[in-house]
Amino acid sequence: MLEKLLAAADAAREPCAALPAGTRAEALRRVADALDSAAGDLVPLASRETNLPERPRLHHELERTTFQLRLLAETVTEGGHLEVVLDSPDTCWPAGGRADLRRMLVPVGPVAVFAASNFPFAFSVAGGDTAAALAVGCPVVVKASPGHPELSDLVGSLVTSALTSTGVPDGAFGVVHGFEEGRALVVDPRIRAGAFTGSLEGGRALFDLACARPDPIPFYAEMGSVNPVFVTASAAAERVEGIAEGYVASFTLGAGQFCTKPGLVFVPVADAPAFESFTAAALAGHVSEPLLNTDIEDRYAASLAALSAHPAVRVLVAGEGVAPSLLGCDAADLLAAPADLLTECFGPVSMVVRYSSEEELLACARTFRGELAASVHGSLPDEAVSRLVTVLTERVGRVLWNGWPTGVSVTYAMQHGGPYPATTSAGHTSVGTTSLRRFLRPVVYQNMPQALLPEALRDGNPLGVPRRVDGVPHR
Amino acid sequence: MLEKLLAAADAAREPCAALPAGTRAEALRRVADALDSAAGDLVPLASRETNLPERPRLHHELERTTFQLRLLAETVTEGGHLEVVLDSPDTCWPAGGRADLRRMLVPVGPVAVFAASNFPFAFSVAGGDTAAALAVGCPVVVKASPGHPELSDLVGSLVTSALTSTGVPDGAFGVVHGFEEGRALVVDPRIRAGAFTGSLEGGRALFDLACARPDPIPFYAEMGSVNPVFVTASAAAERVEGIAEGYVASFTLGAGQFCTKPGLVFVPVADAPAFESFTAAALAGHVSEPLLNTDIEDRYAASLAALSAHPAVRVLVAGEGVAPSLLGCDAADLLAAPADLLTECFGPVSMVVRYSSEEELLACARTFRGELAASVHGSLPDEAVSRLVTVLTERVGRVLWNGWPTGVSVTYAMQHGGPYPATTSAGHTSVGTTSLRRFLRPVVYQNMPQALLPEALRDGNPLGVPRRVDGVPHR
Numbered sequence: 001m002l003e004k005l006l007a008a009a010d011a012a013r014e015p016c017a018a019l020p021a022g023t024r025a026e027a028l029r030r031v032a033d034a035l036d037s038a039a040g041d042l043v044p045l046a047s048r049e050t051n052l053p054e055r056p057r058l059h060h061e062l063e064r065t066t067f068q069l070r071l072l073a074e075t076v077t078e079g080g081h082l083e084v085v086l087d088s089p090d091t092c093w094p095a096g097g098r099a100d101l102r103r104m105l106v107p108v109g110p111v112a113v114f115a116a117s118n119f120p121f122a123f124s125v126a127g128g129d130t131a132a133a134l135a136v137g138c139p140v141v142v143k144a145s146p147g148h149p150e151l152s153d154l155v156g157s158l159v160t161s162a163l164t165s166t167g168v169p170d171g172a173f174g175v176v177h178g179f180e181e182g183r184a185l186v187v188d189p190r191i192r193a194g195a196f197t198g199s200l201e202g203g204r205a206l207f208d209l210a211c212a213r214p215d216p217i218p219f220y221a222e223m224g225s226v227n228p229v230f231v232t233a234s235a236a237a238e239r240v241e242g243i244a245e246g247y248v249a250s251f252t253l254g255a256g257q258f259c260t261k262p263g264l265v266f267v268p269v270a271d272a273p274a275f276e277s278f279t280a281a282a283l284a285g286h287v288s289e290p291l292l293n294t295d296i297e298d299r300y301a302a303s304l305a306a307l308s309a310h311p312a313v314r315v316l317v318a319g320e321g322v323a324p325s326l327l328g329c330d331a332a333d334l335l336a337a338p339a340d341l342l343t344e345c346f347g348p349v350s351m352v353v354r355y356s357s358e359e360e361l362l363a364c365a366r367t368f369r370g371e372l373a374a375s376v377h378g379s380l381p382d383e384a385v386s387r388l389v390t391v392l393t394e395r396v397g398r399v400l401w402n403g404w405p406t407g408v409s410v411t412y413a414m415q416h417g418g419p420y421p422a423t424t425s426a427g428h429t430s431v432g433t434t435s436l437r438r439f440l441r442p443v444v445y446q447n448m449p450q451a452l453l454p455e456a457l458r459d460g461n462p463l464g465v466p467r468r469v470d471g472v473p474h475r
Numbered sequence: 476m477l478e479k480l481l482a483a484a485d486a487a488r489e490p491c492a493a494l495p496a497g498t499r500a501e502a503l504r505r506v507a508d509a510l511d512s513a514a515g516d517l518v519p520l521a522s523r524e525t526n527l528p529e530r531p532r533l534h535h536e537l538e539r540t541t542f543q544l545r546l547l548a549e550t551v552t553e554g555g556h557l558e559v560v561l562d563s564p565d566t567c568w569p570a571g572g573r574a575d576l577r578r579m580l581v582p583v584g585p586v587a588v589f590a591a592s593n594f595p596f597a598f599s600v601a602g603g604d605t606a607a608a609l610a611v612g613c614p615v616v617v618k619a620s621p622g623h624p625e626l627s628d629l630v631g632s633l634v635t636s637a638l639t640s641t642g643v644p645d646g647a648f649g650v651v652h653g654f655e656e657g658r659a660l661v662v663d664p665r666i667r668a669g670a671f672t673g674s675l676e677g678g679r680a681l682f683d684l685a686c687a688r689p690d691p692i693p694f695y696a697e698m699g700s701v702n703p704v705f706v707t708a709s710a711a712a713e714r715v716e717g718i719a720e721g722y723v724a725s726f727t728l729g730a731g732q733f734c735t736k737p738g739l740v741f742v743p744v745a746d747a748p749a750f751e752s753f754t755a756a757a758l759a760g761h762v763s764e765p766l767l768n769t770d771i772e773d774r775y776a777a778s779l780a781a782l783s784a785h786p787a788v789r790v791l792v793a794g795e796g797v798a799p800s801l802l803g804c805d806a807a808d809l810l811a812a813p814a815d816l817l818t819e820c821f822g823p824v825s826m827v828v829r830y831s832s833e834e835e836l837l838a839c840a841r842t843f844r845g846e847l848a849a850s851v852h853g854s855l856p857d858e859a860v861s862r863l864v865t866v867l868t869e870r871v872g873r874v875l876w877n878g879w880p881t882g883v884s885v886t887y888a889m890q891h892g893g894p895y896p897a898t899t900s901a902g903h904t905s906v907g908t909t910s911l912r913r914f915l916r917p918v919v920y921q922n923m924p925q926a927l928l929p930e931a932l933r934d935g936n937p938l939g940v941p942r943r944v945d946g947v948p949h950r
Contacts, residue, residue, distance in 0.1 A: 087887055094542040095535070402922060414919060421690070441872075
């Protein structure tokens with residue numbers, strides 16, 4: 001099965017790369033239409049396999065997924081993602097003159113996509129990684145999540161039919177199941193890039209395999225993150241109750257099973273008692289949701305127990321089973337043992353960290369190595385906050401002001417990534433239109449005749465793509 | 476020494492990132508001016524240490540190096556490399572609305588640069604990697620090439636003075652020597668990216684160290700390449716003598732010590748005798764040059780002897796010592812044993828491969844895995860050549876028409892890279908203005924107040940950088 005899919009993906013490499021952008025866009029739109037039409041089957045199946053509620057969650061996630069496909073279709077039609085740069089020939093150009101040089105990005109070839117368990121639509125078989133790879137003309141082999149195998153096959157068959165109906169070559173898309181199949185996929189010479197959403201352990205293991213190949217390939221793993229939130233003294237003084245309510249809503253969303261869950265909130269020690277009791281009060285009214293599956297529930301229980309048992313940790317709210325929990329600690333303890341206290345705990349728990357000075361808050365911010373997002377709740381003017389934003393910019397992919405990290409919109413500017421261990425490739429994003437860049441690489445043609453050039457590079461710009469010409473942006 | 480440089484580079488990380496583009500540009504121009512002014516000292520020293528001739532070679536290389544610094548200065552001033560994307564807030568945006576999102580690229584932090592032996596200016600202490608990293612606001616620690624240690628120190632001191640005179644923070648730049656120092660550099664947690672030009676063995680070893688770190692970092696190694704040249708039947712019939720002359724000029728340039736040297740030329744079997752004798756005739760008039768050092772000379776002799784001894788290889792011209800050599804083989808043999816015959820041989824030798832049909836030529840093109848450049852000598856119309864260009868596009872970073880791969884101009888569109896083993900990162904280039912992308916990563920600010928935003932992202936575009944706004948390119 002795997003061998004057949006890989007051989008087919010390899011055979012589809014050239015024909016997929018040759019598909020016009022319009023065909024690829026139409027294919028993505030047909031996939032989106034097919035998924036939307038099948039919502040009545042897909043959503044109940046997803047709910048049964050993942051324990052996630054049909055409404056609003058899974059319906060919204062499916063809408064997001066099909067919107068993502070349509071937005072990437074629009075993006076590849078526009079063509080800015082090709083990053084076309086043209087140099088006209090110039091014998092007077094310094095350092096030896098220059099030829100006629102025409103650069104664009106081309107697809108890397110077959111991509112292995114490793115689906116996540118916690119977003120059965122948006123980060124799974126027809127999710128962002130698959131959409132981005134197909135959009136730019138790369139065949140895709142998805143390794144399905146063991147958490148929703150039937151849904152994966154149903155979505156897979158809808159994708160295949162939609163692609164076939166658009167004339168996309170056979171072999172452009174396939175789904176496999178199984179741990180060993182995933183390992184085989186990432187080391188296969190026909191696979192040219194990998195994308196993953198999931199745990200640090202899983203992502204790192206696959207990244208290591210990708211790098212150790214005789215011919216290493218890029219492996220874009222989006223992994224764990226604690227997504228710290230920093231509440232300044234002025235914000236706490238102004239609106240501690242509202243911040244506590246927003247905090248609870250964010251860290252319990254989807255039963256805390258989001259990679260953007262705020263895992264830590266830093267609160268001034270003076271405001272901490274009030275913040276903690278408002279948080280506990282908000283949690284008291286919270287209706288618990290089951291976790292994705294018993295495996296994840298067991299792992300949550302174990303990591304929560306380990307964190308709760310740490311001598312520096314206070315258990316502020318001990319949720320029973322999957323009911324949300326709240327932990328607490330002091331910034332000084334976190335600074336003394338960051339490796340112990342900065343671990344991601346996948347599920348409905350978060351920790352309040354009491355800090356005693358702006359210097360201590362900055363020191364805490366500096367302990368982070370790589371995060372998907374960091375949030376600052378502040379109010380201006382505030383001299384110290386600018387320093388904090390600078391420190392966070394060096395460590396995260398997204399910096400929020402007076403907001404919460406959950407809820408990653410699919411847009412042109414979105415960045416969902418960050419330095420390791422948030423991802424294995426801080427230079428890229430797995431959400432938003434610039435996610436296409438992961439599956440592209442530059443090629444330049446030197447003095448190539450018009451007839452042999454890709455259309456996007458020809459004189460007169462027949463495709464109307466944005467281009468930079470002799471150093472100047474043109475349209 | 477190394478520890479002191481690393482601590483200083485780490486301390487310089489934030490202040491370097493905060494330097495305005497104008498200051499960074501001015502710093503690069505002062506470095507360029509300092510190097511140009513010191514040409515009278517630098518060039519003779521470089522020649523003494525590398526055996527390369529002062530004129531035209533080293534003077535040209537120095538000019539190229541200082542032009543590169545000035546072009547990157549111009550590029551960061553313009554600001555297109557920041558890839559600014561802005562989304563205005565929109566509650567009606569599908570899939571849950573969107574916030575005010577402002578994305579740009581930011582510097583990754585301290586970069587380790589591993590200098591090459593074969594370009595003592597352009598790919599060394601003040602070469603393209605250093606220029607690109609400094610241009611975007613990353614501190615640099617250079618590991619000098621053992622091939623030109625005195626030159627490395629002299630260039631290093633000129634760079635340091637020029638940077639200091641511009642107000643660039645201490646610690647933004649340093650030079651170390653030694654093999655073990657290089658290994659220590661790439662695994663140090665303060666180093667956030669690496670760049671390398673040199674051998675496959677060296678590049679791969681450092682790449683492996685970078686990937687195996689507790690926190691892996693991107694490592695951009697530009698390594699070996701055989702840069703095949705494909706002569707079509709029509710081109711051979713038309714101008715076999717001219718192609719032979721161009722071939723000799725290209726593969727003997729710099730004594731064959733260019734990473735873009737054409738290591739193989741494919742010629743139709745019918746034209747091969749003529750091509751080989753024109754090539755031999757051109758070689759007869761060639762004046763030999765010494766290689767960079769005895770170490771490289773020994774390795775050249777060994778790899779040439781090994782290749783010459785292969786049963787499929789014909790020795791067409793046996794150059795004595797460093798005099799150019801010419802080898803030959805048949806395409807069928809190359810297809811039978813590609814791993815034996817596609818190895819890079821660093822020095823003044825190349826191989827003529829006789830092919831017997833268009834199908835065989837295409838099959839040969841498909842054996843390449845990753846090359847910096849591939850050249851096609853053809854004449855239009857020719858149905859087969861379009862297929863050849865498609866096959867090459869999938870395998871190389873630069874495709875040339877009726878040209879030779881040596882001579883990589885520093886321009887906006889240039890791509891000097893390619894799939895492994897040409898580089899460890901096919902998605903990037905080490906030459907040209909897009910080389911800046913290696914040392915940048917995206918960050919998005921969500922609902923951030925104007926006062927806390929980097930200037931490039933503020934309302935009214937105070938820096939006048941190219942931006943994409945709500946999906947549309949603007950200036």
